[in-house]
Amino acid sequence: MAILLPRINRTSLLRLSLRRISTTTAVLDPSPPVPSQTEAVPPPQSPNPNPRTRTPLEKQFETWLQALKPGFTQSDVVEALRSQPDPDLALDIFRWTAQQRHYKHNHLTYLTMIEIAVSGKRYRAAETLIEEVIAGACPPSLPLFNTMIKFCCGRKFLFNRAFDIYKKMVKSEDAKPSLETYALLLNSLLRKFDKLNVCYVYLHAVRSLAKQMKASGIIPDTFVLNMIIKAYSKCLEMDEAVRFFAKWDCIIIKPHSFHCDHMKEVAGITVTKTISIVAS
Known part of the structure; x- marks a missing residue:
């Protein structure tokens, strides 16, 4: 014998079934949200209208x-x-x-x-x-x-x-090394001859440069001779300055006026006439 449900109950069950079906469909196949007309769509980005200009x-x-x-x-x-x-x-x-x-x-x-x-x-x-x-x-x-x-x-x-x-x-x-090389180095050394105790420290370097210059066959000019004599004079090594000239073979050296004046000023040497030193 069939059980007849009231019409109200049958209608409620039908609505409940339809609601479950619609909910399951929405979960399985979600659809993208439709933007509302009031939402603003961002415009497409355009390239930089003011690129960096190259400098000159x-x-x-x-x-x-x-x-x-x-x-x-x-x-x-x-x-x-x-x-x-x-x-x-x-x-x-x-x-x-x-x-x-x-x-x-x-x-x-x-x-x-x-x-x-x-x-x-x-x-x-x-x-x-x-x-x-x-x-x-x-x-x-x-x-x-x-x-x-x-x-x-x-x-x-x-x-x-x-x-x-x-x-x-x-x-x-x-x-x-050339004569210019030795002139640059000697001039740089002489700038450090400001005190007597410091002079002796750098006089060894002056001796070494003069020795190597002679060994390489380079003849000093007046400017280089002035610097070497000045180095010896500041250290009060006048005898060694004379021996330095004696080491130059086959060269007649006529001392510049600065040579004599500097020797007189530093060592108190009196020079009465121009001296020619002939190295032998």
Whole structure:
């Protein structure tokens, strides 16, 4: 016998079944929410309307890079470096060219770049370049090494570095010390002869330079002779100054007036006539 439910109960059960079905469908197949008309849609992003403009130095740098065609030589790089009014731009070109294949800087490019750095007061850059040369970045060259010594002699904290370069020159076959080299070193030493006890410390270095200069066959000029005599005179070593002149073979030395005046001032020596010392 069939059980007949009241109409109200059948309607409630039907509604409950439909509600369960709709809930299950929403979980299994969710649909994306429809944005309301009041929601603002963000506009698409456009490229930067104000890109950074290149500076004149950047444009000039790129111009020179285009001028240095593939296969450029060291002479081309030297010309490019000397044409730059800005030392920083010249250094950028120097570093960029060093990174190119089949190219290597030589003594001319390093000499040019060091001169530009020093004249532009880029002293830290000059020190770095000098250290690279000492480490063997390019073949030795007398003008290059003399320029390096001149720079080091002008910087108090690089005084010892100047003599390191000199020792490297002595061992080199292509960059032996010249008269200019000895003049730079002696002048740098004499600037330290401010006190008598300090003079004796540096007089040994003066003796060593004079000895090596004679051994290498370099004849001192008046300027170098003045400095050597001044070094001996400040240490009151007048007899040794005379012996120094006696070591020069086959040279007739006519002392400059400064020689005699300095000897008279420091050691109280009276010179009545010009003396010619003939070394034998």
